[in-house]
Amino acid sequence: MKCPRCGEEMPLISQVCPRCGYVRQADVDAAALAESIHQAVLALSACAETSGRGVCRFVPLFFLIAGLGCMVLAFKSGAALIGILSLLLLLAAAIAFFTRKRDHEEHSVEARLAFEEAKMKVQNYFSGSLEMEQLIRDGERKMATAENAIRMRRSRENRLGRTICAALLLLFLILVLLS
Secondary structure: OEOOOOOOEOOOOOOEOOOOOOEOOOOOOHHHHHHHHHHHHHHHHHHHHOOOOHHHHHHHHHHHHHHHHHHHHHHHHOOHHHHHHHHHHHHHHHHHHHOOOOOHHHHHHHHHHHHHHHHHHHHHHOOOOHHHHHHHHHHHHHHHHHHHHHHHHHHHHHHHHHHHHHHHHHHHHHHHHHO
16 A cells, blocks of 8 residues: 555555655554454364264254154054154254254354455455455465365265265164064
8 A cells, every 4th residue: 555645655564654654544454454364264264174063964863763763663563662762862853953053154154254344344445455455365265275175075974964864764664674
């Protein structure tokens, strides 16, 4: 950014022109914006690196399948103990569904919003600054890399969850046919 008084290039982290001493009155601190961009990138990267927790989304479904399977077995065999087990599994499904922790999807949305907010402030307050434009380009590249990693992780977790659900269904189908 150039000094409005003498035209000298002013460092972004300084509010004072090194040549003429002009004090820039800015509502937004460039260093704080750079830090918020960095934190948004770190937050999204952390979401991309976390693995295995996405399968937990399927836990209520696992309990539901097991509970329904036990219920069918209980009706077919007339065993009260299996009937009680099926009710406990259905209760566990309900508890698991309603007490799920915050998904990483929410964290990644927050990181994206924080990045976009900082990016808009940079464009409004520091347009023309090569240093800030480079910071935004680097941030966008890193955000895209992290978003791609999140999509790949989510895809793997969804395949694993569907495979486990299918295996449970097959297991209970076999148990029902054998009893």
